Amino acid sequence: MFICNHCPYVKAIMDRLIRDTNELKQLGINSVAISANDVADYPEDSFDNMKTVAEQNGFSFPYLYDESQEVAQAYGAVCTPDFFGYNKDLKLQYRGRLDASRKEAAPADVRRDLYEAMKQVAQTGHGPEQQIPSMGCSIKWRAA
Helix, strand or coil: CCCCCCCCCHHHHHHHHHHHHHHHCCCCCCCCCEEECCCCCCHHHHHHHHHHHHHCCCCCCEECCCCHHHEEEEEEEEECEEEEEEECCCCEEEEECCCCCCCCCCCCCCCHHHHHHHHHHCCCCCCCCCCCCCCCEEEECCCC
């Protein structure tokens, strides 16, 4: 997943993100988060602040900084949050949202899109046919 510290879309889902990644881990599905934002323009997304956010939220997954922004470009990441789910053969099976949340968390009983998709991938090797793209803040690219 591509996330960052300052994005209101990420902040709105943080509790759900922690819940779902922990539950996916119990199914043998690991997670990793990457922040690729330009910290010169968005200092809240600095590596030191990333460590603080990870500690405060009890991340059970690595939270990596893509300083060169090459990883985000290679993935085609466009926003935070942006989720990519792979099967055991490292074939992309899910590219979508966590759930219907926007800048505010969706109702508690909303469908858990990422969780359900990755559970399906674990069981069948294939993601759902219908996937809803992520919505959030754009990746903050450095000026060329």
